[in-house]
Amino acid sequence: MARKLAGFVLACLAVGTPAWAHHSFTAQFDAKKPVTLKGTVTEVEWINPHAWIHMDVKGDDGKVVNWMVETGSPNILLRRGFTKKSLEPGTAIVVQGYMAKSGENKVNGGSVVFPDGKQLFLGGSNPDDPGAK
Amino acid sequence: MRYLYRLSALTTFAVAVVTVSAQQPDAKTTTASKAWKQPKTPWGDPDLQGVWPSQNMIGTPVERDRKLGTRAVLNDEEYAKRVAQQKRGDFSGTLRPEGKFSLAGGWADSGKANRQASLVVEPADGRIPALTAEAEVREAARKKHWQQKHDSPDTWMDLTTWDRCITLGPVGSVIPSAYDSGQEIVQGPGYVVFRSEMIHEARVIPLDGRPHASPEIRSWMGDPRGHWEGNTLVVETTNFNGNIFVGAQGGGFGDPGAVATDQLRLTERFTRIDEGTIQYEVTVDDPQTWTAPWKIAMQLRREANYDHIDEYACHEGNIFMHDALAGARVTEKNAAQAGVQKGVN
Numbered sequence: 001m002a003r004k005l006a007g008f009v010l011a012c013l014a015v016g017t018p019a020w021a022h023h024s025f026t027a028q029f030d031a032k033k034p035v036t037l038k039g040t041v042t043e044v045e046w047i048n049p050h051a052w053i054h055m056d057v058k059g060d061d062g063k064v065v066n067w068m069v070e071t072g073s074p075n076i077l078l079r080r081g082f083t084k085k086s087l088e089p090g091t092a093i094v095v096q097g098y099m100a101k102s103g104e105n106k107v108n109g110g111s112v113v114f115p116d117g118k119q120l121f122l123g124g125s126n127p128d129d130p131g132a133k
Numbered sequence: 134m135r136y137l138y139r140l141s142a143l144t145t146f147a148v149a150v151v152t153v154s155a156q157q158p159d160a161k162t163t164t165a166s167k168a169w170k171q172p173k174t175p176w177g178d179p180d181l182q183g184v185w186p187s188q189n190m191i192g193t194p195v196e197r198d199r200k201l202g203t204r205a206v207l208n209d210e211e212y213a214k215r216v217a218q219q220k221r222g223d224f225s226g227t228l229r230p231e232g233k234f235s236l237a238g239g240w241a242d243s244g245k246a247n248r249q250a251s252l253v254v255e256p257a258d259g260r261i262p263a264l265t266a267e268a269e270v271r272e273a274a275r276k277k278h279w280q281q282k283h284d285s286p287d288t289w290m291d292l293t294t295w296d297r298c299i300t301l302g303p304v305g306s307v308i309p310s311a312y313d314s315g316q317e318i319v320q321g322p323g324y325v326v327f328r329s330e331m332i333h334e335a336r337v338i339p340l341d342g343r344p345h346a347s348p349e350i351r352s353w354m355g356d357p358r359g360h361w362e363g364n365t366l367v368v369e370t371t372n373f374n375g376n377i378f379v380g381a382q383g384g385g386f387g388d389p390g391a392v393a394t395d396q397l398r399l400t401e402r403f404t405r406i407d408e409g410t411i412q413y414e415v416t417v418d419d420p421q422t423w424t425a426p427w428k429i430a431m432q433l434r435r436e437a438n439y440d441h442i443d444e445y446a447c448h449e450g451n452i453f454m455h456d457a458l459a460g461a462r463v464t465e466k467n468a469a470q471a472g473v474q475k476g477v478n
Contacts, residue, residue: 024283024457027284027285029456029460048443049332049445072312076312101461
């Protein structure tokens with residue numbers, strides 16, 4: 001299913017055995033399937049323990065699909081530089097993260113890039129991400 | 134960068150407090166500064182109210198490095214290493230200190246480097262005592278099952294009570310987590326309520342001397358009773374259900390600690406030692422699990438940017454449980470198809 005959805009780049013990287021984290025990353029997401037999503041924010045759920053960004057992503061076939069991006073907790077996002085206005089509906093964003101093992105349209109978000117080039121961490125939970133070392 | 138500067142500025146203060154507490158962890162000896170006076174509630178109890186995150190202690194290991202032996206305080210070299218570790222773990226701002234930017238999202242908050250060698254302060258080696266023979270067998274079975282099933286669960290029962298959003302237990306709720314380490318104390322005449330952000334706990338602690346509930350009544354968070362010893366709130370908790378992991382948070386494979394039996398007894402001491410700090414101590418006693426009692430000591434500190442606790446929607450609409458179980462089924466299906474292909478070829 002993931003391969004049919006364009007609009008994102010799927011790259012397989014060899015990574016180590018992930019360690020444990022709350023809501024085990026490895027039970028929920030696939031560290032071997034990093035993904036980049038380009039689209040626009042449709043909704044944000046500012047809830048503990050993980051906020052969720054909903055975004056529309058247009059595939060190569062022109063079809064728009066809504067994706068869910070798991071992030072860190074709201075107070076983590078606050079400390080990473082987000083404000084309540086950072087992710088208003090319609091905001092164009094590029095999210096990097098990891099695909100859900102279930103194959104559904106969900107990712108664990110690692111970082112986001114805004115149109116002005118600003119980058120912020122999303123509180124991604126892959127403990128073996130190269131940047132987590 | 135601003136955060137790092139603040140971290141540095143706070144370090145001196147942190148060292149002073151931690152050095153005292155690590156060497157003399159008892160509340161009796163963690164006396165307040167002379168200039169500071171313990172505030173009282175309108176009804177005369179010591180006032181401990183406020184939000185006191187344990188976040189500052191992130192980075193202090195539960196158990197002490199064996200190389201340190203009975204030395205509870207880091208030397209300058211060890212402390213410098215901890216400061217460097219904290220900087221590496223600091224994801225505040227938009228870039229890593231070294232300028233890298235990757236998928237890593239900074240899931241964890243960083244603490245404030247201190248010289249306390251371990252959260253465990255008793256026994257003197259700062260390590261959780263050996264398990265009883267019975268508990269060794271129990272724990273080996275639990276860890277084996279966890280290793281086999283945690284990343285690809287057959288049922289929700291294969292996941293920890295943390296994964297399942299049930300509870301971390303009283304100790305796991307207080308010791309620093311990678312995130313959401315908010316703690317709040319609210320008082321009323323005859324009661325203290327201790328709230329923990331993760332996972333949405335509110336322990337209502339009566340102070341009127343009533344006896345514990347019947348031994349027939351068991352619960353995840355136990356049955357707490359509190360009383361004052363001077364300005365220290367002492368809370369004794371019993372009546373646990375025998376399913377609580379006590380030690381490092383969560384109870385994954387390799388985490389120090391174990392699932393305690395229903396004979397678990399916790400004795401906690403909360404002492405406000407200045408305007409912004411509560412000295413927290415908990416003695417863990419379960420003779421069916423550990424060969425000796427052991428004690429954690431640490432500081433809960435006010436944080437300028439952590440003045441309230443958000444509501445906790447732990448299951449995020451049951452997304453994790455769905456994703457973990459559905460992901461495991463997809464993995465199984467893919468493996469089965471790969472097996473068929475292999476057979477055909």
